[in-house]
Amino acid sequence: MVNEKCTYCTIVFLFLQFVSCNSVDDNTRFKQVTNNLVVLLKKGEFTRIEKYIDENNIILEINALSDSLGYKNKGKSKTIFSYNTVNHNASQYFKDLHSEYRKYKKMKIISNYLENKKYHFFIYTKTENAPEITEIILKIVNDKVKIYDYKSFTTGLSFREDFIHIAFYNINKSSELNQAIRLLNKSTNLASRGDVEAALENYDKILEPYKYFKTFIQTKVNFVLRYGEELTEEQRFQVFDEWIDVNWENKGFRYYNLYDFYKNTEGDSISLMYRDSLENYIRKENALKGIVY
Incomplete structure (x- = not known):
């Protein structure tokens, strides 16, 4: 009986040793996926990146939002989700990053930290214009490391929030959304033909809440920056102010752009405050030295 107990204890001990030797702590798993994602981004292997997206929970959030407002579209939301594909939207941003990397061959991880079971890491990518800083947030879902969200410091993109927002309106109010998109496209065309004043007037015809969608405001900012040389400083500032306002909760974007704005207008004291907030x-102190400042 004693020998049987000893044998049992030995087996349990060896099993626990095996498990402990072969298990990997969460932090290590996060770092492995982080490094893998950067390699995939550089290579342009978007299909493999897409497999990391936490798409099932995004579907659930879209359904929950629809249900909370009285729309019962579980089946339809999944169809729309597949049609638009979260992966397609995710890939487009990653394709843009890869395109810039191919031009300039500069992409690297500049900081990372683990908080509340989410792993945040930050990638710098050299681009033709402003340096692109991307925050990617990982989370373990059903024992798999998934991309929970990612955010752009330069554009204000907040993937999870923006996609759920657009998908909700695409599912439940598609005709209104399509009308807003037509007006947005008309504004872009007017601006490209040199009539930015008319483009802004046309933009104001877009109904709420669509005219304040972050993706819409971003398009407005793009055509003002590209074609708006003749606009007054007040007009340009108003567009910039709207851009900051709709992306206020994206702290990386807010600190990054306000640092850049005040650096070029009000001098060092305010810009340094936003630089410190960004760090x-x-x-990570000085992680952006030589990149942003």
Whole structure:
């Protein structure tokens, strides 16, 4: 009996040793996926990146939002989701990053931290214009490391929030959304033909809440920056102010752009405050030295 107990204890001990030797802590798993994602981004292997997207929970969030407002479209939302594909939307941003990397061959991880079971890491990519800083947030879902969200410091993109927002309106109010998109496209065409004043007037015809969608405001900012040389400083500032306002919760974007704005207008004191806020946000001192400042 004693020998049987000893044998049992030995087996349990060896099993626990095996498990402990072969298990990987969450932090290590996050770092492995982080490094893998950067390699895939550089290579342009978007299909493999897409497999990391936490799409099932995004579907659930779209359904929950629809249900909470009285829309019962579980089946339809999944169809729309497949049609638009979260992966397609995710890939487009990653394709843009890869395109810039191919031109300039500069992409690297500049900071990372683990908080509340989510792993945040920050990638710098050299681009033709402003340096692109991307925050990618990972989370373990059903024992798999998934991309929970990602955010752009330069454009204000907040993938999870923006996609759910657009998908909800695409599912439940598609005709209104399509009308807003037609007006947005008309504004872009007017601006490209040199009539930015008319483009802005046409933009104001877009109904709420669509005219304040972050993706819509981003398009407005793009055509003002590209074609709006003749606009007054007040007009340009108003567009910039709207851009900051709709992306206020994206702290990386807010600190990054306000640092850049005040650096070029009000001098060092305010810009340095936002620079410090930016460093505190990514939690690594001087990580952006030589990149942003």
